[in-house]
Amino acid sequence: MSKETHGESLGNVHNSVETQGKIGWKRVMAFLGPAYLVSVGYMDPGNWATDLAGGSEFGYKLIWILFVSNLIALLLQSLSTRLGIVRGLDLAQASKNTYPRFVNFCLYILAQIAIIACDLAEIIGMAIGLNLLFHLPLLWGVSLTISDTILLLFLMNKGMRKLEGFIISMIFIIGLSFLVEMFIVEPNFGDVAKGFIPSNIFKSDLVSKKMLYVAIGIIGATVMPHNLYLHSSLVQTRKIDRTDEGIKNAIRFNFIDTSIALNLAFFVNAAILILAASAFFRNGFFQVAEIQDAYKLLEHIFGSLAPALFAIALIASGQSSTITGTLAGQIIMEGHINLRIQPWLRRLLTRLLAILPAVLTIVYFGDQALGSLIILSQVVLSLQLGFAVIPLIHFTSDKQRMGKFAIGPKVKILAWASAALIVVLNIKLVIDQIFDWIKQYPDAQVWIYIFVIPLTLGIIALLLYVFFKPILKLHEEKPARVPHGLAEAINNLDAKAYKHIGVTIDFSKNDRDSLRHAIMQGGKGADYTLIHIVETAAANYHGTEVMDHETQSDKENLDKYVTSLHALNFNAHAVIGYGNAANAIAQIVEDEKIDFIVMGAHGHKALKDIIFGTTVDKVRHRVNVPILIVKPGV
Template sequence: MAEKQSLSEVHQSVATHQRKGWRRILAFLGPAYLVSVGYMDPGNWATDIAGGSKFGYQLIWVLLMSNLIALLLQSLSARLGIVRGLDLAQASRNTYPKWVNFPLFVLAQTAIIACDLAEIIGMAIGLNLLFGLPLIWGISITIFDTVLLLFLLNKGMRKMEAFIVSMVFIVGISFLAEMFIVQPSLGEIAKGFEPSMLGGEALYIAIGIIGATVMPHNLYLHSSLVQTRKFERDSKGIKEAIKFNFIDTAVALNLAFFVNAAILILAAAAFFKNGFHEVAEIQDAHELLSNIFGDVAPALFAIALIAAGQSSTVTGTLAGQIVMEGHLNLRIQPWLRRLITRLLAIVPAFFTILYFGDDALGGLLILSQVVLSLQLGFAIIPLIHLNSDKKEMKEFTIKLWVKILAWLSAAVIVALNIKLVIEEIGGWIKESNNAWYIYVIVLPVAILVALLLLYIFVYPFVGKKQLISNVPHGDALAIGQIEKINYEKIGITVDFSENDRKTIRHALIQGGKDAHYYLIHVVETAAARYHGKTVMDHETQSDIDNLKKYQENLAELGYQSTPHIGFGGTAKAIAEISNTNKLELLVMGAHGHKGLKDLIFGTTVDSVRHKVDIPVLIVR
């Protein structure tokens, strides 16, 4: 089976080779901005606010360090996509045994749902703070982001990137304005860049900042998004693409660092300096801003939160599509893929509010970051292995010093995230009166996940001979002797529109005067759906008369045909007539709907071809 292109609907949709000078550089810019929004999502806000309110400017250096690690890993992700033309999920499927890919998919999908959960909560909180909309309504509204994403993708990759960049711009401008309002101390900010020893709660929050900054779905996403650029696939073209994408990544992630640092500085200047050291919730931060600075600062804060949630959710749902298609080689309709991801995230948020109240959302936000922490190693370790593979990467294999830095970063992140998970589980055991489910479910799952992580790290070292080739397509087969196919029974679907003439002509060309033609029309009225063959309403009578006219017309031309009326569901009725009459070929006219129309009016052709075992000729 041929390898499907990553995000095929926008694959190589942005041309770069026809542009010169700075326009050529600009053509490559964009993918990293879509990735960078994941580095300033509501999950980051929670850790930055907690860090700034409790420890002032002390943890800015932790933000800088995590941003540098993110820059290294994202550049490796972009390199993989550019050189091998595969995203991280596809490359992992080709590298590891088949049985490993299903748990890898489940873990990656769980992380995306957890990330989406943080976006949904952030968006709902932002709407609540700005308009007073109840949280449960805010969460319900976020389901329509799926339609927004479908609209943006139909408009093209550049339009979607422009939307994301505008959202990021809103966040950046909001916090720049906040800085002028709170007037932080520049000297103390500079002092915060000096690394310091961390212990106790400061270490815990630092781990949270790193865990919230380097997110797994961004690595899958970046390796796919760089493939939207069309460039020459020679050595020079690949080198240029790697260079320009590194510039794109450096600029975008530094912007993300500015936003995260701004949130932490805002919390330090507004809360730490005023003695409010226990600001853990986003709502608390907004309320305190109102008390200290009046109306403007909290309004900007809420607007930025909505923009961050909106942009992050678009990229998170794109990552869901990449992970499913990459690990499982399974493709479903993009809008359905995104709707599933969104629903899986909305359901826990919805029931948390219903059963535990609005106040429990803060705890759910922290839980989502813990789930993200668990998944991180499963993206980083294969990424480093794949970039180190000389056989596949050839001259673009990463240098030894980059490899050492990457493995050190992976070790730090995995170790800190394991520590975070252990502390969280320990906290759950202490807080719970009846902790049996932790010992029966949570601990065994955590141990299995740890063993799988170890296997993924070791396998490329010991199992290289078993590695599956990642050639995107299979080998060409010999076509053999060509013989004319004589169809004797040909079905023709008609709807009495101007398209029928084309459909019937194409069918007659296939079978000539030796074949028998089955003229098929389906009555879709409410009465037909309910009563089936017994219905004899005006539309049914009219359709029967029209089919007979086609039959008589064909007879005059020397062709044999039989009219067949179906009732109810179009695809099901056409398939039943085809199977009952043992047709050998089905000729159908396509309605030509695109985008939202396709969603509303349905895809009959697509549904029929899955219900029949004969060739289907589609006529436009």
């Protein structure tokens, strides 16, 4: 079975892990990894806040919610992997095919809000962990989290297996910390077992309303929408045999990977809730929703080891979760709206959008409000779940495109039941919240009726469209256009003769190779313009010609190149630009009417790209002529 035509999801690591030719446990190990990157999202600081709130206020009563959430997560993540393996599409790409442009834009906005909400929880968790261990002020800790962009760049450039290894090491630290804490707090395992028995959270009394709010937060923190996008892409990092047997094996091995990883996540979440119930609820502390309070109470009740382990696990959780959030952001941006930007910029934008509410909360409401903000972020995640889950079920049920790998009736019933549970819980929460606002803020009733209710109805209408469109075929499904469009038929290829070739010169060892490749393209029939940009402080400031020592020296050197080319019977002249290199080169190309450019690459990447800049990439987006990039020594 072949993949559908589309742009590669996470193209820099697509099909980068070899699985063929391996036998036995080595083959299983080759598939292990993607689910661990997903699982860290199920044990991030957002889970901590909801689990602490549930355990301290309701004891062990919400363990069953955790268990059901984990089963739903296992089901939905397995559907996500099936979509990625069989169709070779991530969830955002499949949505792009199925829904019209405006709907995809709305889905992108909602998914982006969910990622920001998730990132917000990670920022706060990291800041709190640094505060607890090193007494770093929360505002400083929130600001410091922006630096993890560098870590992400480093890991992504080391390859997928190195990234997975880092995440697994973080999971090991988290799991070990809570395993030790379980021995310290000594929970009542009889009461823990009773917590797996469902209790009624749909009553109208105040306690049940609070329990419902926390329960939805737990579901939102456990079944995370961006993880569905992420998992459908990560499984495509494995290079598999595209036969029916190869796809079947890939689905089976990835299910094993998912089962192990999500059960580890369930252990961590259950451990946090049990820790809160055993340490706080049992001792009469019923309102411990704040992570800082949990740390202090652990120290008060059990000494210094338990809270230290708690803080270390919190930092590991926040740091690992932030990486997966970046990858998910890249997937939804490229998939839904065909926009591809540099990963570090993608990471920076998401982080800044998440930092802003955290900083404003600290400044205006104080440190103590961060716990409530984390829980709110998890409720926001849950509200977005339906917009990811419903399309996923439709896509994996489609026999026309999934073929023999479409999900069967039993799995379909379980999947739709899970989706119905999520949507019903969310609708009840929203209705209760709106009525509470109307009662609590009578002066704001007009604004609630003008803005909040119409917005809510619009979102419900969008959800109904997302549900009914694949059934009613309201929009013709088109092949994916992510992110660069479809290949066109090639019938005839005539040789292209370039008449005016520009060559960028930087007076390095790259120049000889650049000139050689330029001459190979144009021969003696073309005109050659040698381009050099002066980037001195004066040139950058004025953006025009300056006659400092460096400029005069550059002109003399450039004239030597021109003289040498004239001696070889090539028609060449030199042009010097000033200021920003990319802008100056683009302007020279336009003024000189150059129809082909040859540029020498420096060969650096990752961190050096941030420090030294990426002129080649910037020029590529500013000109409308072909560019030949020559690497050093080629």
